[in-house]
Each structure stands twice: as structure tokens, then as C-alpha cells.
Amino acid sequence: MDTPVQHEDTYVERLVDMDAVMQQVAEHKGCGTEGGNSKPSCGSSAGQGDMPTEIWEKVKNHPCYSEEAHHHYARMHVAVAPACNIQCNYCNRKYDCANESRPGVVSERLTPEQAAKKVVAVASTIPQMTVLGIAGPGDPLANPEKTFKTFELISKMAPDIKLCLSTNGLTLPDHVDTIARYNVDHVTITINMVDPEIGAQIYPWVFYKHKRYTGVEAARILTDRQLQGLEMLTERGILCKINSVMIPGINDQHLVEVNRAVKSRGAFLHNIMPLISAPEHGTVFGLNGQRGPSAQELKALQDSCEGEMNMMRHCRQCRADAVGLLGEDRSAEFTTDKIMEMEVDYDLDTRKAYQAQVELERQAKVAAKQEELKELAGSASDIKLLVAVATKGSGLINEHFGHAKEFQVYELSTDGAKFVGHRRVDLYCQGGFGDEDSLQTVIRAINDCHAVFVAKIGGCPKSDLQEAGIDPVDRYAHEYIEKSAIAWFKDYLEKVRSGEIEHTVRGDADIRQGALISVA
Amino acid sequence: MAFKIIASQCTNCTACEAECPNLAISEKDGTFVIDPAKCTECIGHFGSPQCEAVCPVDNTCVIDPNYPRYQAAAE
Numbered sequence: 001m002d003t004p005v006q007h008e009d010t011y012v013e014r015l016v017d018m019d020a021v022m023q024q025v026a027e028h029k030g031c032g033t034e035g036g037n038s039k040p041s042c043g044s045s046a047g048q049g050d051m052p053t054e055i056w057e058k059v060k061n062h063p064c065y066s067e068e069a070h071h072h073y074a075r076m077h078v079a080v081a082p083a084c085n086i087q088c089n090y091c092n093r094k095y096d097c098a099n100e101s102r103p104g105v106v107s108e109r110l111t112p113e114q115a116a117k118k119v120v121a122v123a124s125t126i127p128q129m130t131v132l133g134i135a136g137p138g139d140p141l142a143n144p145e146k147t148f149k150t151f152e153l154i155s156k157m158a159p160d161i162k163l164c165l166s167t168n169g170l171t172l173p174d175h176v177d178t179i180a181r182y183n184v185d186h187v188t189i190t191i192n193m194v195d196p197e198i199g200a201q202i203y204p205w206v207f208y209k210h211k212r213y214t215g216v217e218a219a220r221i222l223t224d225r226q227l228q229g230l231e232m233l234t235e236r237g238i239l240c241k242i243n244s245v246m247i248p249g250i251n252d253q254h255l256v257e258v259n260r261a262v263k264s265r266g267a268f269l270h271n272i273m274p275l276i277s278a279p280e281h282g283t284v285f286g287l288n289g290q291r292g293p294s295a296q297e298l299k300a301l302q303d304s305c306e307g308e309m310n311m312m313r314h315c316r317q318c319r320a321d322a323v324g325l326l327g328e329d330r331s332a333e334f335t336t337d338k339i340m341e342m343e344v345d346y347d348l349d350t351r352k353a354y355q356a357q358v359e360l361e362r363q364a365k366v367a368a369k370q371e372e373l374k375e376l377a378g379s380a381s382d383i384k385l386l387v388a389v390a391t392k393g394s395g396l397i398n399e400h401f402g403h404a405k406e407f408q409v410y411e412l413s414t415d416g417a418k419f420v421g422h423r424r425v426d427l428y429c430q431g432g433f434g435d436e437d438s439l440q441t442v443i444r445a446i447n448d449c450h451a452v453f454v455a456k457i458g459g460c461p462k463s464d465l466q467e468a469g470i471d472p473v474d475r476y477a478h479e480y481i482e483k484s485a486i487a488w489f490k491d492y493l494e495k496v497r498s499g500e501i502e503h504t505v506r507g508d509a510d511i512r513q514g515a516l517i518s519v520a
Numbered sequence: 521m522a523f524k525i526i527a528s529q530c531t532n533c534t535a536c537e538a539e540c541p542n543l544a545i546s547e548k549d550g551t552f553v554i555d556p557a558k559c560t561e562c563i564g565h566f567g568s569p570q571c572e573a574v575c576p577v578d579n580t581c582v583i584d585p586n587y588p589r590y591q592a593a594a595e
Contacts, residue, residue, distance in 0.1 A: 083535035093531040093576040212573040
């Protein structure tokens with residue numbers, strides 16, 4: 001740590017830079033109409049394990065709180081909360097663009113009544129939709145009337161849907177009793193720091209009790225309120241997930257301390273997400289060149305916190321109006337115009353029947369994995385490696401290489417297959433024509449992987465992948481991910497042992513800073 | 521005697537509407553406007569104009585030079 005005097009100097013310099021940047025932020029037009037404040041949203045890894053039954057019941061069908069559930073169940077967000085009470089340097093309220101998918105971005109603002117109708121319409125179309133979240137585009141608790149009115153309407157119209165919200169925490173202590181009253185059983189708080197000196201580099205201001213506070217004072221108010229809110233929620237048995245944005249050089253090391261602070265206050269899950277930052281977003285960090293972490297940097301930090309508590313690694317940093325499975329966005333199918341024309345009949349029995357089918361699929365998948373794991377039990381090896389998987393959900397290898405919008409990443413060792421993340425990629429193949437540059441983008445995104453599992457892959461990308469040292473594997477098409485990955489790994493270890501191949505360590509990979517393009 | 525909103529910079533986030541102690545801010549044709557007849561620059565209510573303090577875009581809620589500054593009524 002710097003001496004106090006030196007620190008002050010750097011801080012003043014930073015403020016000067018910030019003024020120039022803030023003006024650019026004000027002038028930035030984005031490429032759309034409405035914007036929102038960054039409100040990252042949306043788990044835990046495998047099955048129940050040693051989790052108490054009452055907690056398992058709350059999370060097992062929640063795609064954001066259970067990694068296993070996210071392959072099967074969908075969530076939606078309704079954008080009823082446009083106002084925010086803090087400013088984050090990774091957010092620009094103006095930005096909205098059809099090609100943009102990141103927290104705080106929405107295309108349409110909804111009234112609570114429109115939102116309730118949308119939820120019922122989506123739940124009737126997508127029976128695996130089990131969770132409704134309010135995540136912005138501002139802060140749900142800076143719009144308490146709209147947020148709680150929406151919860152009230154939905155709990156009457158669709159009583160089986162779980163309610164959750166995602167907040168910056170500034171006004172959280174004032175609303176904990178109301179949250180408990182509406183049976184909101186999952187709350188996410190975005191906590192990027194517990195040290196106000198670090199906070200001052202992330203938050204230019206907060207609006208609290210009718211006054212704008214800036215600098216260290218603002219960050220101190222925010223951290224006090226966040227931690228107080230967290231304690232009040234966990235005292236009431238409400239599950240809390242903590243989202244943290246990893247900003248290299250600002251809070252990357254510090255997030256280990258944040259992890260300890262939130263764990264000691266009863267947080268259930270910690271989700272460390274990479275900063276999304278590009279000049280075209282018009283954010284302070286985008287404009288001042290602040291970079292996001294690489295895939296290895298992110299994984300190293302998540303791994304170092306994992307001994308402390310559950311880490312979420314399947315967050316897609318979705319929009320405040322996202323609809324569908326994590327990793328897909330079907331919001332364009334449910335615009336306000338389309339919803340208002342829909343005749344909707346909420347059929348609870350059909351939803352229950354569908355979900356019972358999903359449960360059978362889940363059990364079959366777990367059983368298949370257990371069987372394959374037994375086979376692996378005999379082999380001992382220190383080798384740990386990553387593989388990428390193209391999937392559309394249900395825990396199956398069921399996506400073509402060229403159609404994948406993202407790849408899921410599993411770490412393989414003699415302990416089995418563990419989900420450790422995902423990589424967004426642009427659509428490599430649009431209309432059947434592969435594009436060379438896009439293929440390079442995909443290779444850079446999964447460059448740390450030894451193999452990529454796909455349902456199908458063309459000849460050209462296959463040879464390019466092999467050239468890059470990534471094994472394209474299509475022989476497990478439409479089979480279970482974990483079972484197949486373990487079978488492939490057993491084979492791999494066998495070949496290394498026999499000397500047929502040599503095990504090498506892979507390099508780092510890029511985290512894409514842009515669009516998850518939704519194809520409506 | 522009033523603040524105004526620079527429409528081209530406004531994000532329609534609604535934050536100012538909820539904070540205004542005079543109910544002077546409303547949505548009109550897809551953007552937010554301040555009724556200069558109702559605006560008191562928050563004098564007598566708060567230490568700083570609330571719309572300006574909560575607005576996410578700098579220099580968007582600003583003094584309208586077309587009006588004389590608000591004077592609080594003499595006690």
C-alpha cells in the first residue's frame with residue numbers, strides 16, 4: 001500500500017482524468033434509445049452434496065443459484081426499475097443496442113402490469129421458466145413501488161414462480177422487511193469492495209438521503225449499507241448471492257478480502273464476473289482503457305476463493321430484460337407489442353408435468369456421470385485440463401460447432417468433470433458459410449482448452465482447430481456432457497500413458513468484450 | 521427560476537421524477553420535462569437540487585437561463 005500522501009496525489013490525478021472522461025460519458029450517444037445502470041445478475045455447482053435440504057429446495061430449480069439447474073431451467077428479468085441511486089464506472093445509462101447483451105441494458109421499460117402479463121406469457125410458452133428476477137436496468141430498490149407492485153401481481157397470477165432481485169445494496173436495509181413479506185427468497189447484492197479507498201475508484205458517486213456523496217465518503221456509505229443489508233437478509237433466512245466485478249489493477253486482489261467479508265456474514269454464493277469494458281460502451285472504464293481480466297486470471301481468482309465458499313461460474317451477465325435459459329436470450333420474442341396481443345391461459349398443471357419430465361432427465365444425467373466416474377476410479381494422474389462443449393441445454397452435447405454462441409468449459413481430472421465457466425463467441429457460422437476471422441475469434445476464446453465437444457463440425461474448422469492444438473470431438477454427439485467428457489479423458493490418459501500422445505499445457509484465452517447476438 | 525432537462529442527454533431513467541419535492545417533473549413525448557412554474561430549485565426543501573444530484577448524466581439537469589433565479593418567499 002502507498003503512504004497516505006502519495007495516495008492522495010494519485011487520487012487527485014485520477015480525478016483530473018476522470019473529469020475529461022465524464023464529459024465523454026455525458027456526450028456519448030450509444031447506439032440506441034434507453035439505457036440503464038449496470039446491474040449484474042444471476043449459482044452453485046453440482047447436486048445437493050452436503051447442502052441442508054431446506055436450502056437445496058430453494059436453489060435446485062434456480063438457474064442462477066445452481067449450476068446443475070442452469071442446464072435445465074430458465075429465468076427471466078423484467079425491466080420495471082429504470083432509476084438508479086449510484087454511478088458505477090462500468091455503466092453508461094444511455095447505451096442500448098440490438099447487438100449488446102450485458103447487465104443494465106434493456107430495450108423497453110415496462111410498467112408492473114405489463115411486466116406481470118409478460119411473465120405469465122413467457123411462463124406459458126417456456127414451461128421450464130421457474131424464476132423471475134428484477135435486476136434493473138437501474139436498481140430495483142431505487143424503484144421500490146414499481147418493484148414490489150410487480151412482485152405482488154406476479155405472486156397472484158403465477159404463484160409457482162420464484163421471485164428474486166438484484167441490488168447495489170444502498171437502500172437494502174430499508175427494504176429487508178418488505179422483501180421478506182413478498183416471499184422473495186433470493187437476493188443478489190453487487191459488492192465490488194469493502195475498502196472505501198478502492199470503492200472510490202469504482203463509484204464516482206452515490207445518492208443517499210437526498211444528497212450526492214462522492215469519493216471515499218460515497219464508497220464508505222455504500223459498503224456500510226451493503227454489509228448491513230447482507231446481515232439483515234441472512235438473519236431472516238433469505239439466500240444471498242454476491243456479485244463482484246473483477247477489475248484488474250483496481251479490485252482483483254481485493255476480491256479475496258471481499259469474499260471473506262461476505263462469507264462471514266452468511267452469503268450463500270459468490271459470483272466473480274469479468275469486467276465488460278470497451279470504448280463503444282461509452283463507460284468510464286471503456287473510455288479510459290481499463291481492461292477486463294483474461295480467462296486464466298478470472299479462473300485463478302475464482303479458484304483461490306473456492307476454498308472459502310461456493311463460487312458461481314456460470315453467470316452470463318445477462319441483460320435486465322433477458323428471457324430464457326442462461327446463455328440464450330429470447331427477449332425479442334416477447335416485446336410489449338407481441339405480449340399485449342397474446343391470449344394467455346396460465347396452466348399450472350402443464351408446467352408441473354413438463355418440469356417432472358425435466359427432473360427425470362436430470363436424474364438420468366447424474367446416473368450416467370456416476371457410472372462413468374466409477375470407470376475412472378482406477379486411474380491415478382496429476383493431469384488437469386480444460387475442454388469446451390457446444391450445448392443448447394439439458395446437459396447434452398447437442399449444438400453444432402458453427403452454431404454455438406458460447407462454449408461451456410469443464411475442468412477434467414481424475415476427480416471427474418467440473419464446470420468452471422463459459423466463453424461467449426460470435427456466431428461463427430451464419431447461413432452455412434464459415435468465416436475465417438470468426439473462427440480465429442472462437443479459437444482465441446477456447447485457446448486454453450485441449451478439446452472441443454460438438455454435435456457436428458465441418459471439415460475446414462476441424463483442421464484449423466487441430467492446427468491450433470484443440471481436438472475437435474464429435475463422436476459423443478447428443479450424449480451427456482459429463483459422462484462423455486470423463487470417457488474422453490480416460491482415453492486421453494490412456495494415450496499419454498502408452499506414449500501415443502504427449503501431454504502439453506495450453507495457453508490463456510480471451511474473454512469476449514461484446515455482444516451475445518440474439519437471433520430472434 | 522427553474523431547472524431544465526437537456527432532452528438530448530436524458531436517458532428517461534425516471535430517477536429525477538421520483539425525487540422532485542415539487543412534483544414539477546413529468547414525462548412528455550418520450551422525454552422528461554420540468555415545469556418551470558413549479559420548480560423551486562429545491563430551495564427550502566433540500567441542500568441541493570435533487571434532479572441534478574440524482575441524474576446519471578452530468579450537465580443534463582441544469583439551470584434554465586431563460587428564467588430569473590428562484591427567490592424564496594420572504595419570511
